[in-house]
Amino acid sequence: MELNHQLGEYLDQVPINKERYQCLVGKLIYLGHTRPDIAYAVSVVSQFMHAPSEAHMDAVNRILRYLESSPGRGLMFARHGHLDVEGHTDADWAGSVTDRRSTSGYFTFVGGNLVSWRSKKQKVVSRSSAEAEYRGMAHEVCELLWIRNLLRELGFRPKHAMQLNCDNKATIDIAHNLVQHDRTKHVEVDKNFIKEKLEVKIIKVSFVKSEDQLADVLTKAVTCRVFHSSLSKLGIDDIYAPT
CATH class of the missing domain: 3.30.420.10 (Ribonuclease H-like superfamily/Ribonuclease H)
Incomplete structure (x- = not known):
């Protein structure tokens, strides 16, 4: 998500095809069950399913571009010797x-x-x-x-x-x-x-x-540095990233 975004419902917003928007966001919600890195962004765009605008679709396209750039990113599980x-x-x-x-x-x-x-x-x-x-x-x-x-x-x-x-x-x-x-x-x-x-x-x-x-990263849009630093601490890695 863009930093300090102002996504909301406005009187002068330009409406778009509702069915296409709902279809895309529905798929993103499903994908969010295994991709915590898009959880906040998807929660924001899903709030406008009833009346999407061009600004909301731009945010969805931004999520799709991010996913396209990181197809191998996901949770990596390791044994740490405890169940805390x-x-x-x-x-x-x-x-x-x-x-x-x-x-x-x-x-x-x-x-x-x-x-x-x-x-x-x-x-x-x-x-x-x-x-x-x-x-x-x-x-x-x-x-x-x-x-x-x-x-x-x-x-x-x-x-x-x-x-x-x-x-x-x-x-x-x-x-x-x-x-x-x-x-x-x-x-x-x-x-x-x-x-x-x-x-x-x-x-x-x-x-x-x-x-x-x-x-x-689940409550607000953050900078790229903070975002990627948090992903590393969460154990979210990219299997295609160069070692």
Whole structure:
């Protein structure tokens, strides 16, 4: 995606063939199940299926050109000698120019390998960045719990708490603070849900610097340097790339 893109719905936008747009985006959504590098871009263009414009199609064509230039890129799995579960969660506050809803995203690792990811616009408008981050964190906690239960059913019992990384200190403070105040009333359900998992030591929340936040590429358009650096850390390689 173009950096600082302003994709949205405008009164003067030029409409295009809806069926062709929906067909292309539908195929990209299907491909996104194995290509986390296009997750954010596809989540953006899929928001305009009902009324696509030339600007939206340009964004789709940009994704197609990227895919054409990297046909061998995908997830590479390796053995790291452990089955630790770790998550990265992030949110872009009020990123949508149309309705000012936030976009949240998460990556989940098992044994050092990326196994699940999600980039999605939130259903309600968040009144602060901490609220947006907290709603995104709740979604990742649910994913971590599901993976933990799946591993237990397969006979792999977790040895310690699952690591959850977040780059918002206010969100982490709210997760560990029992006091209710104006900043937490509107996310009270999510707050108590996460607090409960922290108390029984199923998860532990840690702060990471923004430059080390892998989930950044799921919430906003980033520079080429940051994008490719994140892909390397996620274990996404190109089998056709020169060694």
